[in-house]
Amino acid sequence: MVSLLTNPLATPTQLSTSPSFLDGVPSDLEASLLWASCTLIQSAGILLRLPQPTIATATILLQRFYLIRSFLSFPPLQSCHAALYLASKLTEHPIKPKKILAVTTYLTRVASPSPISPPGSPSSSSEEVDPESYYIEPTALHYSIQGLLNTETEILKALSFQTHCSLPYSLVVTYLQALDCLEKPVVKKAMAYLNDALVSNCRVYLTHQPNALAVAAIYLAAREEGKKLPEEWWMVFDADREDLGFLCVAILGVEEEVRRRREEWSGVGGVWLKEEVEREVKRRGGE
Amino acid sequence: MSSRWNDTAEDLAEAARLKAEKAAKRAAKAAQKAREEAATAEQKAAEEAAANAPPSKRQKTENYTQDDGELGTKEVRLMRFDGAEIGCCRHVEETYERLNHIEEGSYGIVSRAKDMHTGEIVALKRLKLERETDGFPITSLREVTTLMAARSHVNVVKLREVVMGDSLKDVYIVMDFIEHDLKTLLDSLPEPFLLSETKTLLLQLLSATDFLHDHWILHRDLKTSNLLLNNRGQLKLADFGLARYTSDPPPQLTQLVVTLWYRAPELLLGATTYGPEIDLWSVGCIFGELLTRTPLLQGKNEIDQLTKIFELLGVPTEETWPGFRRLPNSKSLTFPKSSATTGSLLRTKFPLLTKAGVELLAALLCYDPKTRISAEDALRHIFFKEEPRPKREEMLPTFPSKAGQEKRRRAFSPGAPVRGDAPKLEGVMEGVFGGEEEEVGAGFSLRMGR
Numbered sequence: 029m030v031s032l033l034t035n036p037l038a039t040p041t042q043l044s045t046s047p048s049f050l051d052g053v054p055s056d057l058e059a060s061l062l063w064a065s066c067t068l069i070q071s072a073g074i075l076l077r078l079p080q081p082t083i084a085t086a087t088i089l090l091q092r093f094y095l096i097r098s099f100l101s102f103p104p105l106q107s108c109h110a111a112l113y114l115a116s117k118l119t120e121h122p123i124k125p126k127k128i129l130a131v132t133t134y135l136t137r138v139a140s141p142s143p144i145s146p147p148g149s150p151s152s153s154s155e156e157v158d159p160e161s162y163y164i165e166p167t168a169l170h171y172s173i174q175g176l177l178n179t180e181t182e183i184l185k186a187l188s189f190q191t192h193c194s195l196p197y198s199l200v201v202t203y204l205q206a207l208d209c210l211e212k213p214v215v216k217k218a219m220a221y222l223n224d225a226l227v228s229n230c231r232v233y234l235t236h237q238p239n240a241l242a243v244a245a246i247y248l249a250a251r252e253e254g255k256k257l258p259e260e261w262w263m264v265f266d267a268d269r270e271d272l273g274f275l276c277v278a279i280l281g282v283e284e285e286v287r288r289r290r291e292e293w294s295g296v297g298g299v300w301l302k303e304e305v306e307r308e309v310k311r312r313g314g315e
Numbered sequence: 316m317s318s319r320w321n322d323t324a325e326d327l328a329e330a331a332r333l334k335a336e337k338a339a340k341r342a343a344k345a346a347q348k349a350r351e352e353a354a355t356a357e358q359k360a361a362e363e364a365a366a367n368a369p370p371s372k373r374q375k376t377e378n379y380t381q382d383d384g385e386l387g388t389k390e391v392r393l394m395r396f397d398g399a400e401i402g403c404c405r406h407v408e409e410t411y412e413r414l415n416h417i418e419e420g421s422y423g424i425v426s427r428a429k430d431m432h433t434g435e436i437v438a439l440k441r442l443k444l445e446r447e448t449d450g451f452p453i454t455s456l457r458e459v460t461t462l463m464a465a466r467s468h469v470n471v472v473k474l475r476e477v478v479m480g481d482s483l484k485d486v487y488i489v490m491d492f493i494e495h496d497l498k499t500l501l502d503s504l505p506e507p508f509l510l511s512e513t514k515t516l517l518l519q520l521l522s523a524t525d526f527l528h529d530h531w532i533l534h535r536d537l538k539t540s541n542l543l544l545n546n547r548g549q550l551k552l553a554d555f556g557l558a559r560y561t562s563d564p565p566p567q568l569t570q571l572v573v574t575l576w577y578r579a580p581e582l583l584l585g586a587t588t589y590g591p592e593i594d595l596w597s598v599g600c601i602f603g604e605l606l607t608r609t610p611l612l613q614g615k616n617e618i619d620q621l622t623k624i625f626e627l628l629g630v631p632t633e634e635t636w637p638g639f640r641r642l643p644n645s646k647s648l649t650f651p652k653s654s655a656t657t658g659s660l661l662r663t664k665f666p667l668l669t670k671a672g673v674e675l676l677a678a679l680l681c682y683d684p685k686t687r688i689s690a691e692d693a694l695r696h697i698f699f700k701e702e703p704r705p706k707r708e709e710m711l712p713t714f715p716s717k718a719g720q721e722k723r724r725r726a727f728s729p730g731a732p733v734r735g736d737a738p739k740l741e742g743v744m745e746g747v748f749g750g751e752e753e754e755v756g757a758g759f760s761l762r763m764g765r
């Protein structure tokens with residue numbers, strides 16, 4: 029039963045000297061690329077009408093993948109495709125590669141409310157958007173699908189097929205039930221914080237087990253909703269105060285981080301492909 | 316470049332530390348306040364309790380938490396579970412030396428191999444991925460994930476790791492090598508297992524099944540050739556090629572699972588939602604097979620399989636299986652209503668089995684999935700408590716190791732269904748009517764057309 033509640037975690041060395049870092053990708057660019065990839069997965073997942081557990085699984089798989097592989101060898105866009113595709117299979121909500129490509133192409137080319145939207149103001153009606161702008165050539169589609177399928181196996185290989193992702197969402201409900209505080213606003217807030225945590229710069233899903241994440245999300249949600257919980261209640265769920273403090277700071281920091289990245293991202297205009305990553309590495313290296 | 320990174324990391328860490336300190340202070344303040352509040356509430360509650368003669372249960376818990384709060388300074392031990400590390404697959408050529416070929420199926424090729432570092436003997440299963448067009452097949456993903464989830468159970472074959480070759484199509488599942496499979500063993504035994512041995516084997520199978528079901532995994536292909544036995548008397552459940560996670564309420568699932576002879580009647584009748592009960596039907600068939608050494612229900616096709624089931628257990632009725640007539644395929648069948656055909660022949664088929672034994676078998680081969688016995692209940696069945704008691708694992712007989720260097724002789728047994736559309740019974744019907752099987756059929760007949 030234990031294995032179902034635990035995730036494989038990143039070691040400190042893996043976090044500090046990632047393959048991208050060793051490849052000469054500046055750490056801030058790496059963080060930026062990770063943020064953009066996770067955000068793209070979230071936005072694409074919503075458009076693909078995938079359930080949040082599938083989206084979260086894809087995000088975690090991608091973050092684990094880049095612990096082992098470099099952004100220079102595996103450009104972000106293709107990895108996002110593959111992570112979504114793999115997660116959709118793992119969570120039994122299979123989708124076609126073509127659909128994923130259609131959605132990400134739209135998101136990377138047409139202005140939208142997504143934080144990784146290319147510059148421009150989102151149009152209110154779909155008629156204003158020129159369908160040509162997000163059309164994929166059949167040959168390009170073929171190659172993209174091949175790339176997606178190969179990257180899928182690359183992800184499995186890099187993770188030794190350890191694809192199991194325990195998610196904290198259901199734990200939140202169980203814990204709140206145990207705390208006798210199962211109220212809709214608290215649950216909603218806690219879930220929202222868990223979703224925030226997915227794009228956190230600290231990659232908390234790689235450093236903390238789901239029980240700690242659930243506790244932090246409940247702590248923040250209950251505080252915001254003015255709910256009183258018993259003293260040191262997090263002990264019951266095997267989280268200590270130090271972890272809780274760290275996670276709260278990390279999760280609350282996401283808002284500011286997204287604002288900063290959004291600005292940065294609209295400046296560089298999307299770094300998704302191999303050439304774009306190389307160009308950006310060169311530009312930042314030369315600064 | 317690196318120095319800049321270091322700066323950022325340190326800054327971040329420092330900021331995080333400060334913030335954490337602040338948060339902790341705030342939390343401490345809040346806790347202090349909460350404590351005070353709790354104390355006043357406690358006082359009030361105590362007063363109220365004094366007023367109302369019998370103290371309520373709720374008050375007791377409050378007392379308890381209060382006490383706990385005061386003792387908050389004492390050491391609290393938290394449970395920590397270490398997860399695995401994240402790391403890349405090893406290379407097959409660098410880790411394992413292939414010894415000999417064991418068998419080949421539609422899923423892949425199994426060979427015996429030696430771990431070059433530890434010298435341990437393992438089974439290496441190469442997946443067939445060449446023809447795949449949808450990337451890594453979902454069935455293989457399920458196989459690996461379910462095996463990983465179940466690898467801690469002693470009666471499930473242990474998945475050691477997954478290794479890869481030079482190409483992305485070269486994927487090998489590495490498992491413990493187990494000497495025998497129950498199918499080959501049953502065929503080669505001069506006598507069937509003793510009842511005490513059968514009980515041991517059945518208990519081990521049920522224990523694995525219970526574990527899987529408890530973890531929301533359906534095996535969907537239980538049969539004797541998928542049960543392995545080592546020379547220490549341990550039974551190991553293998554081949555998770557059709558296994559998958561399920562949920563409550565059950566998702567839409569394909570009915571094209573489980574090898575025909577072990578397939579539950581609700582699957583044969585086309586149910587699209589089903590649960591762990593289908594595995595227990597298979598356990599029932601295996602139980603029968605362990606007793607007689609021959610598969611219990613050897614149908615030639617879906618219709619014949621149903622016929623065989625009805626011959627043995629009688630035709631289901633609204634009482635024995637409420638709602639079975641609403642299943643998709645039962646519309647093309649007509650069932651006689653006379654009571655002569657509804658009796659079960661289990662008793663006569665197994666004359667040497669005790670009353671409890673027949674009861675367990677009947678409970679496993681129960682038509683209605685809702686009332687079919689669960690693995691958990693079956694484990695506690697009285698059959699396992701009466702004489703002869705189950706033998707200890709270590710006391711099971713050992714056999715000359717046929718596996719290893721020798722190529723195994725394999726008796727014919729139909730394979731697990733391959734992926735594709737589930738066959739409709741209508742399609743099979745013509746064949747049935749053309750052939751002679753129809754004559755031997757039980758007391759039900761097929762209605763042509765609709």
